[in-house]
Every structure is written in C-alpha cells, then in structure tokens.
Amino acid sequence: xxxVNTAIQLITREEAEKGRxxxxxxxxxxxxxxxxxxDLAESLAGVPAYGPxxxxxxxxxxxxxxxxxxxEEYKLAGDAELDARIRAAKKKLGSRAVILGHFYQRDEVVxxxxxxxxxxxxxxxxxxRPDAEAIxxxxxxxxxxxxxxxxxxxxxxxxxxxxAGCSMADMAGEDSVEECWEQLEEIFGTEPDDAGRVPVIxxxxxxxxxxxxxxxxxxxxIVCTSSNAKTVLEWAFERGQRVLFFPDQHLGRNTxxxxxxxxxxxxxxxxxKELGGNDEQTLLDSRVILWHGFCSVHKRFNVAQIEKARADxxxxxxxxxxxxxxxxxxxxxxxxxxDFIKKxxxxxxxxxxxAIGTEINMVNRLAAENPQHTIFCLDPVICPCSTMYRxxxxxxxxxxxxxxxxxxxxxxxxxxxVQANAKIALxxxxxxxx
Ligand code: SF4
Numbered sequence: 001x002x003x004v005n006t007a008i009q010l011i012t013r014e015e016a017e018k019g020r021x022x023x024x025x026x027x028x029x030x031x032x033x034x035x036x037x038x039d040l041a042e043s044l045a046g047v048p049a050y051g052p053x054x055x056x057x058x059x060x061x062x063x064x065x066x067x068x069x070x071x072e073e074y075k076l077a078g079d080a081e082l083d084a085r086i087r088a089a090k091k092k093l094g095s096r097a098v099i100l101g102h103f104y105q106r107d108e109v110v111x112x113x114x115x116x117x118x119x120x121x122x123x124x125x126x127x128x129r130p131d132a133e134a135i136x137x138x139x140x141x142x143x144x145x146x147x148x149x150x151x152x153x154x155x156x157x158x159x160x161x162x163x164a165g166c167s168m169a170d171m172a173g174e175d176s177v178e179e180c181w182e183q184l185e186e187i188f189g190t191e192p193d194d195a196g197r198v199p200v201i202x203x204x205x206x207x208x209x210x211x212x213x214x215x216x217x218x219x220x221x222i223v224c225t226s227s228n229a230k231t232v233l234e235w236a237f238e239r240g241q242r243v244l245f246f247p248d249q250h251l252g253r254n255t256x257x258x259x260x261x262x263x264x265x266x267x268x269x270x271x272x273k274e275l276g277g278n279d280e281q282t283l284l285d286s287r288v289i290l291w292h293g294f295c296s297v298h299k300r301f302n303v304a305q306i307e308k309a310r311a312d313x314x315x316x317x318x319x320x321x322x323x324x325x326x327x328x329x330x331x332x333x334x335x336x337x338x339d340f341i342k343k344x345x346x347x348x349x350x351x352x353x354x355a356i357g358t359e360i361n362m363v364n365r366l367a368a369e370n371p372q373h374t375i376f377c378l379d380p381v382i383c384p385c386s387t388m389y390r391x392x393x394x395x396x397x398x399x400x401x402x403x404x405x406x407x408x409x410x411x412x413x414x415x416x417x418v419q420a421n422a423k424i425a426l427x428x429x430x431x432x433x434x
Contacts, residue, residue, distance in 0.1 A: 003107035004361050004384055008032050011382070027383035028052035035390045036075050039067045039163060048163070053386030054297040055167035064170060065141065067163040067390070067410075074394035079108075082393040086112055089400035097403055098132040099396075100125065100147070102139035103338045104297075104359040104388045109138045109396055118338045119143040119206055120225050123150045134158055134403055137412075138396065140166045140387045144412040145210040149419050149426070156408045160395035164387045166207055168323075171293035172247035174211040176271035177202075181219065184244065184289070187280055193241060200289070201240030203232060205248050207295075210414045210422050212246065217424035224429060226322050226337035229255040233288075235432040242286050244269070247293030254322045254329045256288040268292050297385045298323035301357040305378040306331045309355035318378070319344055320357030328357060338362060345370055359385050 002010070011025045012032035022029050030038070030052035038051040048064035050056055077085070090097070090112065100122040101113030110116055115125035119139060123146045126135045135157045137144040141164060148157040181202070188199030202221035204212045213223050220239070224232035233255055236243045245252035246269075253266055265287040269276030275283065276292075283289065301324045309316050319341050320332040329335040334344060338358060345354060345366055353374040356363045360377050361384055367375035402409045414422070 004364055004382060005031075005106050005108055008382055024381065027054065027381050028056060031382075031384070031389065034075055034394065035161060035163075035392050036067075036070045036394070038390070039069060039161075042066050042163065043069070048165075050165070050167050050386040051163070051390055053389050054295075054300060054383045055386040058167040058171075058296055060165070060167070061170050061173060063173075064165050065162040067161045067395075070394055070398060074398045077394065077397070079393070082397050085397045086393060086400060089397065089404050092404050093134075093400065095129070095131050097134045097136060097400065098126055098129040099136045100138060102143065102388060103362040103365075104385045105138050105391065106361055106384070106389065107365065108393050109391055110361075110365070112393075112396060113138060118225070118227075119146060121339070123147045126151055126155075130155075134408065136160065136396070136399060138391050140164045140169075140385075141412065142166055142169045142207055142209055145414050146206065146213075146426075148412055148414045149210060149213075149422050157412045158399050158403075158408065158410050159412050160399045160410060161390040161392070162410055164390040166387055168247055168293055168295045169208050172204075172208060172212060172291050173271075174209065174215065177212060177215060177246060177291075180244070180269055180271060180276060180291075181215075183275055184283070187275075187283055188241075197239060197241050199240070200242050200244050201236040202244045202246075203236055203252075204246055204425070205229075205251055208247055210418050213425050214418040214421035217421035217426075217428075221425055222428040222432065223422075223425045224251075226251060227339055228429065228432070229322070230258060231432050231434045232429060233259055234434075235428070237287075242288065244289045244291070246291030248295060248323055249290040249293055250295075250298065250325055250329075251322050252288055252290045253326050254324075254335065257326065261287045266290055295323045297359050297383070298357070299325065300379050300381075300383060301325070301328045303327050303331045305357075305380070306355070309376075309378060313353045313355070313374070316353045316355050317344075317348075318355045318357070320378070324357050332357065342366065345373060345375065348373060359388075361385075361388070 008031045015022045048060040099113045101110040101116045144157050144159040202216045204216050206225045267278045270292045318332040319334045357378045363377040
C-alpha cells in the first residue's frame with residue numbers, strides 16, 4: 001500500500017492533468033508541495049498558520065512558532081538523496097541521537113524512527129535512551145515539550161520544523177485559562193466543602209502546552225491522556241466538586257458522559273465570552289466545565305460516514321478516537337486512544353473489516369501492517385493533521401546533519417519552574433489508579 005503522501009501526490013498530479021479539483025479526494029492541493037513553501041508563505045504574510053490539512057481553517061495565535069527557511073539543499077534534494085543523507089547521519093550519530101515518530105506522522109519520516117507511538121509513549125521511550133544527547137521528536141510542539149520535561153537536562157529535544165504546533169493545544173492559551181480560573185474562583189470561592197472537596201479541579205489533556213500542565217500542577221490539578229481520561233476524572237471527582245477540562249471539549253464530554261455526568265451539567269467555556277458564555281447558576285450546577293477546544297482532524301468524522309460504512313460493509317467494526325464528537329462516539333462500536341485502536345485490531349483473530357475514525361497516516365499504516373483485515377479510514381477525503389505534515393524528511397536530514405556537525409538547531413526547552421510544576425501534574429497522573 002502506498003503512503004498517504006504518495007497517494008496525495010498521485011491524486012494531485014492526475015487531477016491537475018485532467019484540469020479537475022482534488023476536492024473529494026484530498027482536502028488541499030497544497031499537501032503535495034514541500035512544507036517549506038508554507039514556511040515561506042507564512043514569513044511573507046507575517047502571520048503564522050497551520051498549513052494545508054485538517055487544521056488549515058483554524059486560527060493560529062500570533063505567538064505560534066514559525067520555522068525559518070530550510071537551507072536550499074534540503075528542498076532541492078530528491079527522496080533518494082534525502083534517504084541516503086538521513087541514514088548516513090543517523091549512522092554517524094549512533095546512540096547519541098534517538099528519533100521518535102508519532103503515529104500520525106507521515107511514513108516517509110516514521111521509517112527512520114527508533115520508536116513509534118503516541119505522545120506519552122514516545123516521551124517515555126526516550127527515557128530508555130539516557131545516553132542520547134539529542135531526542136528528535138517527529139511530532140508536534142507540545143510533545144517535544146513533554147519530552148523535554150521528562151528527559152535529563154543535558155538532553156536536547158529537537159522539533160525538526162518549529163511550525164509543527166497543534167491547533168487544539170493552541171485553543172487553550174495560558175492567559176485565557178488564567179482568566180477563566182479567576183472568574184471561577186470569584187463564583188465558587190476557594191474553600192472545600194464538608195467532604196473536603198475543593199470547588200474545582202483543573203484537568204488538562206496531554207495535548208496542551210507545558211504552561212498549562214504547570215498551571216494544573218500549581219492548582220491541584222492533573223494531566224490526562226486519551227487512554228486514562230476516565231481514571232483521571234474519577235481522581236478529580238474524589239478531590240473536587242467539579243472539573244475544568246481543557247483543551248478538548250470532545251474528550252472531556254465523551255469521558256464524563258461515560259461516567260454518568262448528565263450533559264446539562266457540562267457547560268462549555270468559550271474564552272471569548274464573559275463567564276465563558278454561561279450564567280452563574282449554570283456554572284454552580286456544573287460537574288464538568290468543558291473548554292471550547294477541538295481537534296480539526298477528529299472533528300471531520302460524522303455519523304453519516306459511519307452509516308455509509310455499515311451499509312457498504314455489513315458487520316464492519318467501527319472504532320473511533322474519543323476526540324471525535326459525542327454523536328460519532330455514540331454511533332461507533334468502540335472508542336479509545338490510538339493504543340486502544342491498535343490493540344482492538346490486534347485482538348481480532350478472524351479477518352475483520354474495520355472502519356477507523358482517527359488520523360489517516362495511522363489508519364493506512366494499520367492497514368499495511370494487518371493485511372489479514374480490511375481497514376479503512378471513515379473519512380473518504382485524505383486530510384492529514386496539518387501540523388504533523390509540516391515535518392518532511394528534508395527537515396529531518398537538516399537537523400541530523402547539523403547534529404553531526406556539533407550544532408543543535410530547533411531545540412525546544414521548557415523553563416525550569418514550568419517544568420517543575422508540570423511534573424507535579426504528570427506525576428499525579430502516573431499515580432492515579434483505576
Ligand atoms: S491530530 Fe489534532 S490533536 Fe493531534 S496534533 Fe494534530 S491537530 Fe493536534
């Protein structure tokens with residue numbers, strides 16, 4: 001099976017030859033270009049943007065990091081040259097460098113990864129390589145921050161393209177969360193109830209900035225992943241009367257609903273509105289306050305796609321990620337993290353048809369790794385995560401060859417105080433048990 005990128009290149013070329021639009025096949029013809037064209041467009045426009053793909057319509061905050069220009073030689077190098085240069089640099093570096101590849105990263109980059117996994121698995125995988133001076137994280141910005149928090153101070157975490165952020169993580173800025181917190185404290189006060197539960201516990205999804213993880217650490221809160229969100233919410237309900245959950249409303253809603261929290265007790269907090277767009281009584285009656293954030297990759301999945309899969313493939317097993325909207329999770333046969341999806345496929349002993357609701361690079365890889373099954377993405381349009389897409393083998397070759405020359409480029413560092421507080425929230429997560 002060809003990679004997502006090869007499929008995009010083919011479709012774009014064929015449709016251009018026929019003078020047709022790629023709409024319906026891929027979500028943007030710009031996906032076929034080198035991401036450096038987007039780096040250039042951004043610097044000319046003077047404003048950051050997420051690039052082509054699922055998040056292209058989301059607003060990037062002005063503070064979103066931008067990538068300077070990739071040296072010309074890496075833009076001009078063909079696939080074979082980049083492959084040879086990456087392999088040669090990797091060989092020279094040996095155990096001095098470890099390459100991490102996220103599940104949603106393109107195959108052309110993942111093929112060089114020493115470890116492939118979700119963000120937390122990868123940060124932990126890096127811990128098994130204390131000899132590595134450099135951790136090259138082929139994922140997005142918040143993942144590199146988490147790796148920096150968990151790794152040794154002398155280890156440098158490198159993000160091959162600084163513009164590889166995460167639109168969902170950017171939807172909860174530190175200032176807007178602090179403002180929300182102040183407004184909530186005015187309404188709820190800070191005193192615990194008779195059962196010793198504080199008015200509100202902040203819970204941040206792993207897909208958030210280090211600053212927000214630190215905010216949770218400072219304020220009695222905790223981090224969660226899509227694998228342990230239920231356990232973490234239970235931990236929070238033992239200690240708090242309610243939860244402020246950010247940035248992903250869908251993971252928060254799907255998890256709280258599964259725990260029996262009624263929808264009317266889950267108001268949404270829109271940071272652009274006073275009291276998040278709520279009245280005081282609604283907030284007082286709440287159990288989970290959901291931040292107005294979402295993942296534009298998972299927002300693309302809908303119930304009509306599930307109905308079509310069921311009509312086309314009777315008996316199909318539909319599994320979606322909990323970042324999908326609630327009605328999609330409700331209509332699926334199962335919902336869970338990337339690890340859950342992988343395990344569900346591995347557990348099928350008979351040839352099975354799976355329709356999967358998560359990022360296309362991961363779905364295609366699962367299909368290639370499990371030829372005994374029929375596995376396809378619920379979304380018929382190839383629309384990868386825009387920010388993962390910003391990493392291309394050209395950037396990987398650049399950061400590796402710079403390391404060979406003794407230069408560290410694109411280092412991601414988290415301030416010591418932020419690290420210390422973020423670690424508190426991460427350690428609470430690790431200690432939380434079902
Ligand atoms: S898939 Fe969604 S949550 Fe994950 S990095 Fe991309 S935009 Fe962020």
